[in-house]
Amino acid sequence: MEKVIDGDEISSRVRDEVAEEVERMDRTPKLVAVLMSDDPASETYVRMKRQAADEVGIDSETVHIDPDASEDELLSTVEELNDDETVDGILVQLPLPDHVDEERAIEAVTPEKDVDGFHPFNKGLLLEGRPRFVPATPKGVVRMLREHGVDLEGQNVVIVGRSDIVGKPLAVLLLSRDVNATPTVCHSRTENLEEHTRKADIVVAAVGVPEFVTADMVSEGVIVVDVGINRVDGELVGDVAYDEVSEKAAAITPVPGGVGPMTVASLLENTVEAARLRQK
Amino acid sequence: MEKVIDGDEISSRVRDEVAEEVERMDRTPKLVAVLMSDDPASETYVRMKRQAADEVGIDSETVHIDPDASEDELLSTVEELNDDETVDGILVQLPLPDHVDEERAIEAVTPEKDVDGFHPFNKGLLLEGRPRFVPATPKGVVRMLREHGVDLEGQNVVIVGRSDIVGKPLAVLLLSRDVNATPTVCHSRTENLEEHTRKADIVVAAVGVPEFVTADMVSEGVIVVDVGINRVDGELVGDVAYDEVSEKAAAITPVPGGVGPMTVASLLENTVEAARLRQK
Numbered sequence: 001m002e003k004v005i006d007g008d009e010i011s012s013r014v015r016d017e018v019a020e021e022v023e024r025m026d027r028t029p030k031l032v033a034v035l036m037s038d039d040p041a042s043e044t045y046v047r048m049k050r051q052a053a054d055e056v057g058i059d060s061e062t063v064h065i066d067p068d069a070s071e072d073e074l075l076s077t078v079e080e081l082n083d084d085e086t087v088d089g090i091l092v093q094l095p096l097p098d099h100v101d102e103e104r105a106i107e108a109v110t111p112e113k114d115v116d117g118f119h120p121f122n123k124g125l126l127l128e129g130r131p132r133f134v135p136a137t138p139k140g141v142v143r144m145l146r147e148h149g150v151d152l153e154g155q156n157v158v159i160v161g162r163s164d165i166v167g168k169p170l171a172v173l174l175l176s177r178d179v180n181a182t183p184t185v186c187h188s189r190t191e192n193l194e195e196h197t198r199k200a201d202i203v204v205a206a207v208g209v210p211e212f213v214t215a216d217m218v219s220e221g222v223i224v225v226d227v228g229i230n231r232v233d234g235e236l237v238g239d240v241a242y243d244e245v246s247e248k249a250a251a252i253t254p255v256p257g258g259v260g261p262m263t264v265a266s267l268l269e270n271t272v273e274a275a276r277l278r279q280k
Numbered sequence: 281m282e283k284v285i286d287g288d289e290i291s292s293r294v295r296d297e298v299a300e301e302v303e304r305m306d307r308t309p310k311l312v313a314v315l316m317s318d319d320p321a322s323e324t325y326v327r328m329k330r331q332a333a334d335e336v337g338i339d340s341e342t343v344h345i346d347p348d349a350s351e352d353e354l355l356s357t358v359e360e361l362n363d364d365e366t367v368d369g370i371l372v373q374l375p376l377p378d379h380v381d382e383e384r385a386i387e388a389v390t391p392e393k394d395v396d397g398f399h400p401f402n403k404g405l406l407l408e409g410r411p412r413f414v415p416a417t418p419k420g421v422v423r424m425l426r427e428h429g430v431d432l433e434g435q436n437v438v439i440v441g442r443s444d445i446v447g448k449p450l451a452v453l454l455l456s457r458d459v460n461a462t463p464t465v466c467h468s469r470t471e472n473l474e475e476h477t478r479k480a481d482i483v484v485a486a487v488g489v490p491e492f493v494t495a496d497m498v499s500e501g502v503i504v505v506d507v508g509i510n511r512v513d514g515e516l517v518g519d520v521a522y523d524e525v526s527e528k529a530a531a532i533t534p535v536p537g538g539v540g541p542m543t544v545a546s547l548l549e550n551t552v553e554a555a556r557l558r559q560k
Contacts, residue, residue: 103408103410119404120400120401120402120403120404120405120407120408121400121401121404122400122404123400123403123404123407123408124399124400124401124402124403124404124407125400125404126407127400127403127404127406127407127444127448127449127452128383128400128403128444129444130383153469154469154470154471155471156471156472156476162455164407164408164409168407168452168455169407171451171465172407172448172452175442175448175465175467180467180469182464182465182466182467182469182470182471182476183464183465184462184463184464185451185455185462185463186462187455187460187462189433189434189460189462190434190462191434191435191436191462192436195479196436196462199475199479
């Protein structure tokens with residue numbers, strides 16, 4: 001097994017598959033991003049997603065809403081997109097302004113177009129093991145490991161971090177009968193964290209703390225997935241101390257060029273899936 | 281700490297609390313069971329739940345549907361109960377006949393009256409850590425441990441079994457910020473199961489295999505929760521080999537008289553909660 005799990009290369013394969021699927025479809029899928037923010041980071045994320053969509057032949061559009069506008073304005077925009085027959089996927093870029101209830105905004109997106117997989121109904125389907133849209137990062141992590149030749153069945157996977165967009169949905173996905181891994185979810189209140197991570201076949205770091213996972217926390221031959229994207233002194237740094245951990249790891253994802261591009265590719269897959277479900 | 285975790289005693293305390301709450305309410309909550317089965321076990325379960333409701337002052341009713349009736353008949357009955365202002369909680373007793381789509385039936389119950397917590401929307405809220413109705417068995421397990429004086433925070437809890445009604449929702453509940461445990465979910469495909477269970481502070485057995493968890497699988501001082509209810513030669517047997525495991529355990533739930541009565545008490549709590557939410 002190659003040591004470095006190359007997210008750029010694997011995601012490029014996934015995107016090629018998506019492009020082929022789009023070509024075979026009767027109608028071009030369309031993804032709409034709702035952006036209610038002036039934050040440059042949010043604008044960058046939306047631009048990246050749209051550019052990726054463009055490259056595989058998915059139509060896309062950004063609907064800008066003034067950050068000072070009311071919650072009602074956001075909700076009625078989402079309603080219109082729900083009813084718009086030409087729109088397959090809707091993503092509400094987070095975070096939203098403080099005066100807007102994020103949960104209400106997410107629940108306003110019809111579950112059939114919720115390509116982020118953030119709507120409670122879609123999370124419930126995931127928990128039941130019959131997902132419609134798996135949240136993009138967990139989906140990308142599993143795909144990436146498989147493409148790298150990692151057999152997840154029966155494996156002891158320790159996830160560090162219990163976020164709503166990574167840790168929790170990833171644990172649920174790993175438990176599904178398609179994957180059959182044995183997940184443990186650790187977090188800030190976990191006692192003896194290193195005892196868990198040292199016994200893991202696979203460690204997934206998703207805590208949002210730069211270089212949190214160090215070499216002494218893992219065993220020789222471990223497989224390490226780094227979901228973190230932290231900006232430190234202008235550089236992107238993961239949640240794993242890459243240099244020291246990679247000396248012990250059998251395989252490891254870099255930052256950047258690891259999980260990040262997989263996340264975007266998964267969003268494109270979900271958009272095509274949404275278009276396909278709506279054709280039925 | 282007492283060795284035997286007495287579900288009868290603890291659930292009776294919970295039911296007393298529920299009775300007091302019901303007394304304080306302006307309107308008597310009402311629970312309706314929809315029974316589409318001639319199976320004596322299903323009839324018994326419904327009777328037990330209604331009797332428990334009666335004892336705490338919750339009104340209840342059983343709507344019988346002929347097992348040979350159509351799925352549409354079931355769905356329209358559920359619709360009527362959704363619209364009935366006097367009904368707070370609806371439970372569709374499972375299993376349903378083969379010609380009825382169970383998922384469709386569960387999704388037909390409005391999430392506001394889904395006191396079983398089985399609707400995907402409610403499961404999604406649970407996964408997000410803002411549950412409305414926690415499924416009765418996981419809710420009962422956590423309550424029971426707490427009432428027995430077990431501090432779950434940071435503890436290594438190994439769940440054996442990944443069912444939709446116990447293993448998966450319990451893992452999610454344990455992860456919530458109210459509980460802060462560190463859950464691992466094991467199942468039939470887990471490699472080296474005993475390595476997980478031997479390291480656990482708490483083992484929850486929910487596999488449906490009589491006496492599956494044996495003394496050699498656990499450590500001295502472990503806390504054991506037995507969710508299994510198996511009928512063997514006319515007797516009720518749990519998923520834990522009680523006699524041998526109890527010699528090593530610091531605390532253990534018996535079968536019967538353990539998790540079972542807690543499950544019923546949790547359903548009553550959910551029904552009162554449903555009535556309270558509808559009053560708002």
